[in-house]
Amino acid sequence: MSEIGTFPHPVVDPYSTPFWEATRARRLSVQQCASCGALRFPPGPACPHCFLPDAVWIDLSGRGTVRNWVIFHHNYFRRHNVQVPYAVALVELDEGIKLFTNLRGVEPDAIAAGLRVQVVFEQFDDRFTLPCFAPCAEP
Amino acid sequence: MPVAKAARDVAVVGVGTTAWGSFPEIDSYALGADALRAALEDAGLGRNDIDGLVVSRIPSYERFAQIVGLDLRFVHYAPAEGRQSGISLQVAVAAIEAGLAQTIALVYGNNGRSRRVSYGGEEDAVWAPWGFTSLGAEHALMFRSHMLRYGTTSDQLAEVALTFRQHAALNPAAVMRKPLDRETYHAARFIVDPLRLYDYCLINDGGVAIIVTSGERARALMKPPAYIRGMAQSASLASSAYPAEDCWYSSLQRCAQIVYEQSGIARSDVDGLMIYDNYSPVVLFALEGMGFAPRGESGVWIQGGRLRLGGEYPTNTNGGHLSESYMQGWALNVEAVRQIRCECGLRQIQGCRAVQYIAATPISTTILYASEPS
Numbered sequence: 263m264s265e266i267g268t269f270p271h272p273v274v275d276p277y278s279t280p281f282w283e284a285t286r287a288r289r290l291s292v293q294q295c296a297s298c299g300a301l302r303f304p305p306g307p308a309c310p311h312c313f314l315p316d317a318v319w320i321d322l323s324g325r326g327t328v329r330n331w332v333i334f335h336h337n338y339f340r341r342h343n344v345q346v347p348y349a350v351a352l353v354e355l356d357e358g359i360k361l362f363t364n365l366r367g368v369e370p371d372a373i374a375a376g377l378r379v380q381v382v383f384e385q386f387d388d389r390f391t392l393p394c395f396a397p398c399a400e401p
Numbered sequence: 402m403p404v405a406k407a408a409r410d411v412a413v414v415g416v417g418t419t420a421w422g423s424f425p426e427i428d429s430y431a432l433g434a435d436a437l438r439a440a441l442e443d444a445g446l447g448r449n450d451i452d453g454l455v456v457s458r459i460p461s462y463e464r465f466a467q468i469v470g471l472d473l474r475f476v477h478y479a480p481a482e483g484r485q486s487g488i489s490l491q492v493a494v495a496a497i498e499a500g501l502a503q504t505i506a507l508v509y510g511n512n513g514r515s516r517r518v519s520y521g522g523e524e525d526a527v528w529a530p531w532g533f534t535s536l537g538a539e540h541a542l543m544f545r546s547h548m549l550r551y552g553t554t555s556d557q558l559a560e561v562a563l564t565f566r567q568h569a570a571l572n573p574a575a576v577m578r579k580p581l582d583r584e585t586y587h588a589a590r591f592i593v594d595p596l597r598l599y600d601y602c603l604i605n606d607g608g609v610a611i612i613v614t615s616g617e618r619a620r621a622l623m624k625p626p627a628y629i630r631g632m633a634q635s636a637s638l639a640s641s642a643y644p645a646e647d648c649w650y651s652s653l654q655r656c657a658q659i660v661y662e663q664s665g666i667a668r669s670d671v672d673g674l675m676i677y678d679n680y681s682p683v684v685l686f687a688l689e690g691m692g693f694a695p696r697g698e699s700g701v702w703i704q705g706g707r708l709r710l711g712g713e714y715p716t717n718t719n720g721g722h723l724s725e726s727y728m729q730g731w732a733l734n735v736e737a738v739r740q741i742r743c744e745c746g747l748r749q750i751q752g753c754r755a756v757q758y759i760a761a762t763p764i765s766t767t768i769l770y771a772s773e774p775s
């Protein structure tokens with residue numbers, strides 16, 4: 263598996279700053295529309311459901327389910343020393359938000375749809391903490 | 402459901418292609434200019450006959466117009482995305498129908514091989530910190546969901562790459578003409594599992610030009626017109642932060658509802674298909690969304706030579722992006738025209754009267770070409 267830190271670091275825009283601040287505090291946080299209550303991710307300036315702008319940030323449970331995954335055998339990041347193969351999973355959090363992420367504690371060939379996972383926070387560098395996921399026993 | 406007006410009377414009257422390959426000594430302007438020269442000659446038209454220009458992928462339409470010296474009253478520019486070929490052709494047809502131009506040249510130039518373009522690895526993308534990158538990976542993920550949901554297998558998928566390679570062997574211009582067998586396909590390295598090398602398109606240089614005009618003008622020209630009888634577009638951009646969960650099924654269904662009614666051509670009357678194939682699974686998605694294969698059954702449906710020359714729906718008879726040339730849909734539209742004109746030699750579809758182009762992407766498009774007017 264690849265070492266954390268070998269991928270490009272996150273690029274922060276005005277909307278994603280609170281997300282990355284929250285992960286440093288080991289919280290998984292997303293925008294919730296202040297008008298209709300819909301959650302949205304990636305962060306943005308308006309609600310795709312009701313199109314109103316205001317949002318609050320709420321913490322998620324951090325629990326979710328692996329829906330899909332792929333295994334990279336090619337390193338596209340030419341400037342980075344990425345070890346292949348590595349897996350990327352699509353995790354659907356219990357609140358419905360989906361994240362592409364890396365799994366810990368499970369070999370790529372043991373990944374399966376339906377696997378229950380829990381967020382684990384990993385230090386990326388001095389500035390960023392990255393949410394990854396690990397299998398959890400709880401249903 | 403807005404169904405566009407029936408009885409279109411617009412046709413392709415000229416097509417031009419360069420050789421496909423690696424041409425580091427020239428750039429996409431030269432490739433586009435060479436293709437345009439070939440298309441004008443093919444149509445029997447001069448530059449004075451062109452009053453509209455659509456440019457795609459070539460970095461500057463302005464510089465290109467300087468180079469080719471056209472006097473224009475309609476110009477449109479489309480960026481270097483495969484979805485833009487179908488969209489551009491639709492824009493050209495609409496512009497002619499609206500009277501904005503009489504005869505439009507669409508020109509595409511791609512020197513991605515010489516420039517060593519990589520399709521993936523953008524460092525500022527949302528998911529890059531977790532290593533998720535490339536359109537190929539998105540297609541790998543969509544194919545995995547098709548496998549999980551419907552039991553589709555890699556061995557079924559192999560039929561796409563094997564079919565198009567067989568067709569490319571009949572096309573003297575194709576980049577990859579060496580026979581490909583099932584064993585070699587499966588033995589190839591993974592790029593992004595579950596997709597292997599031969600599920601990925603080529604990257605090569607080349608240029609394409611297509612000339613479109615009214616049916617009335619078309620009937621006065623040398624070559625048999627390829628009438629654009631129907632076209633449709635449907636976007637699924639609102640959910641495109643993630644790979645399409647339904648493999649663009651609903652958006653393609655909307656296109657299907659429009660294009661057959663508008664053209665007056667039934668699905669069963671289509672003689673050949675040109676399906677945008679940047680990655681092999683997208684051919685399955687297009688066949689299901691457009692209603693050729695039952696939903697979820699495309700893996701089984703394509704077996705037995707259905708997509709091969711002599712089969713029910715010969716598809717990508719030039720070899721497609723997988724084996725002929727990666728011209729982002731443009732060369733597939735040229736092949737549709739050449740099939741309609743019966744110019745395809747060994748790979749000619751017998752009695753070809755209707756060919757459908759289908760691109761399954763976040764903006765799906767389809768164009769139905771026919772030898773007869775509406």
Ligand SMILES: [Zn+2]
Nearest residue numbers: 295298309312
């Ligand atoms: Zn809202």
